[in-house]
Amino acid sequence: MKWRAVAVNTYREAIRDKILYNLLIFALILIGGSILLANLTLGEQAKIIMDFGLASINLFGILMAIFLGVGLVSKEIEKKTLYTVLSKPIGRTEFLLGKYAGLLLTLAVNTVIMGIGLYLTLMFNQFSWGLSIWDVEPRLVGAIGMIYLELALITAVALLFSTLTTTTLAAIFTLSIYVMGHISGELMKMGEKLDGLAAILVKGIYYILPNLSNFDIKGQAAHGVAIEPSYFFYTILYALIYCTLLMGTASFIFKRRDLK
Amino acid sequence: MGVIMTGQLTKVYDLGLGQAPFKALEGLDLTVQEGEIFGFLGPNGAGKTTTIKILMGLIHPTSGMATLLGCPINNIQTRSKIGFLPESSHFYEYLTASEILTFYGRLFDIPKETIKERTLALLKQVGLESAAHLQLRKFSKGMLQRIGIAQALINDPELIILDEPMSGLDPIGRKEMRELILNLKTQGKTVFFSSHITHDIEMICDRVGILVGGRLLRIGGLSELLPDGKETLEDYFIRIVQGQ
Numbered sequence: 001m002k003w004r005a006v007a008v009n010t011y012r013e014a015i016r017d018k019i020l021y022n023l024l025i026f027a028l029i030l031i032g033g034s035i036l037l038a039n040l041t042l043g044e045q046a047k048i049i050m051d052f053g054l055a056s057i058n059l060f061g062i063l064m065a066i067f068l069g070v071g072l073v074s075k076e077i078e079k080k081t082l083y084t085v086l087s088k089p090i091g092r093t094e095f096l097l098g099k100y101a102g103l104l105l106t107l108a109v110n111t112v113i114m115g116i117g118l119y120l121t122l123m124f125n126q127f128s129w130g131l132s133i134w135d136v137e138p139r140l141v142g143a144i145g146m147i148y149l150e151l152a153l154i155t156a157v158a159l160l161f162s163t164l165t166t167t168t169l170a171a172i173f174t175l176s177i178y179v180m181g182h183i184s185g186e187l188m189k190m191g192e193k194l195d196g197l198a199a200i201l202v203k204g205i206y207y208i209l210p211n212l213s214n215f216d217i218k219g220q221a222a223h224g225v226a227i228e229p230s231y232f233f234y235t236i237l238y239a240l241i242y243c244t245l246l247m248g249t250a251s252f253i254f255k256r257r258d259l260k
Numbered sequence: 261m262g263v264i265m266t267g268q269l270t271k272v273y274d275l276g277l278g279q280a281p282f283k284a285l286e287g288l289d290l291t292v293q294e295g296e297i298f299g300f301l302g303p304n305g306a307g308k309t310t311t312i313k314i315l316m317g318l319i320h321p322t323s324g325m326a327t328l329l330g331c332p333i334n335n336i337q338t339r340s341k342i343g344f345l346p347e348s349s350h351f352y353e354y355l356t357a358s359e360i361l362t363f364y365g366r367l368f369d370i371p372k373e374t375i376k377e378r379t380l381a382l383l384k385q386v387g388l389e390s391a392a393h394l395q396l397r398k399f400s401k402g403m404l405q406r407i408g409i410a411q412a413l414i415n416d417p418e419l420i421i422l423d424e425p426m427s428g429l430d431p432i433g434r435k436e437m438r439e440l441i442l443n444l445k446t447q448g449k450t451v452f453f454s455s456h457i458t459h460d461i462e463m464i465c466d467r468v469g470i471l472v473g474g475r476l477l478r479i480g481g482l483s484e485l486l487p488d489g490k491e492t493l494e495d496y497f498i499r500i501v502q503g504q
Contacts, residue, residue, distance in 0.1 A: 002366065002369065004366075005363060005366035005367055009355075009363050012354070012359075016354045017354075079350055080350040081351060081352055082318075083313075083316075083318060083344075083346040083350070084345075084346060084350075084351065084364070084408075084411060085364075085367065087317070087342075087346070088339055088364065088368060089337055089338075089340040089368060090336070091336050258318070259319065260319065
């Protein structure tokens with residue numbers, strides 16, 4: 001299982017990267033600092049902390065996914081560290097899988113740390129109001145899980161661009177896809193108002209772009225709104241299929257690339 | 261059958277609109293026999309690295325064929341018997357010497373205990389025993405070249421392909437590298453290495469191939485290429501290159 005060796009190595013590289021630590025520490029400071037913001041409101045402290053905390057986890061998670069993801073392949077090509085790896089008996093697809101798995105592991109660990117940070121902040125808030133520290137919204141776990149799925153999808157996008165172009169361009173393209181993925185609903189509305197080829201083009205772009213708003217249940221979690229289990233099932237399935245297509249495309253491109 | 265065989269191996273780069281394609285390698289026919297030390301000589305830009313990268317599956321040939329140990333070059337499993345040192349070694353600098361050899365060992369599915377034994381032995385062989393736990397970012401160029409050799413031998417390969425192995429080494433380092441290559445031959449291994457330094461090739465190679473402008477101009481044993489012994493390999497090489 002050579003992809004596991006690549007995954008462990010990728011994880012090791014990520015956790016020895018100072019960028020990751022800086023982002024994580026900043027995220028934890030923001031999450032913990034949301035208590036100060038919450039104190040400006042009356043009676044809605046927990047909701048403010050959850051909103052702010054989940055948004056921080058999402059933002060910093062995306063920054064980690066993009067910063068680390070775009071360098072997964074392109075940095076190895078630029079630094080020529082790929083030569084001694086791909087000259088070993090490991091296929092390029094297996095190598096990509098290992099890189100992807102390694103970054104997913106890194107993001108999982110960081111998401112869990114940030115999630116724990118959010119729960120501790122909420123528990124402290126409960127404690128400061130003389131309430132039970134265990135009376136914290138359990139639906140946050142689902143919202144954090146959805147955030148992680150979004151990170152997994154964006155990482156696959158970053159990896160795809162990483163096989164195609166330089167680190168800088170891959171970052172720009174990935175960030176663009178992230179933004180467009182969140183406004184794809186608006187694109188669909190625009191497409192419905194157009195006719196002919198323009199409508200087909202816009203609708204085509206809508207279906208190709210990842211619909212990232214599917215993964216955003218932060219509002220529902222913060223306000224204690226229940227979500228059907230089937231919603232989670234279909235969103236997870238969507239993420240799995242989309243990631244598989246992205247990885248398949250990345251593998252197709254990478255296998256044909258000359259490593260000059 | 262040769263350990264390395266190529267048949268009309270060609271690589272042409274398309275440089276885009278308005279520019280003529282660049283032939284990095286043209287119709288290379290080459291055979292390297294088992295157990296020999298083969299020197300692949302050529303000036304800078306001759307196509308030596310292109311040839312080696314095609315053999316190692318890093319670049320796709322435009323046409324022609326090549327085999328390693330009797331199998332087509334796209335057979336990934338054949339690489340379990342091959343060791344490779346690229347030109348200007350680049351490794352994961354956040355890893356220590358010990359960690360990087362362990363990583364490469366795992367890519368060969370070598371058992372953990374065997375990796376551990378070989379790592380210790382190889383670090384000792386290349387003189388990096390005391391640097392086992394030092395991150396590669398702190399290594400000198402010579403030390404990186406040594407760890408490069410160590411990773412090329414972690415799987416105890418039958419065939420070792422080295423791209424400019426003397427590059428960046430001082431005279432003592434080059435002597436040690438030549439001795440290492442000769443030692444590999446006594447173990448029954450085949451060594452194929454590229455260089456533009458005739459002196460190193462003349463001292464240790466059984467056969468030599470001279471590549472200029474992507475074409476193999478001469479190939480043979482040193483006694484064949486220099487029959488009367490009056491000319492050095494350097495003089496012969498310069499004569500061949502200038503004749504082009």
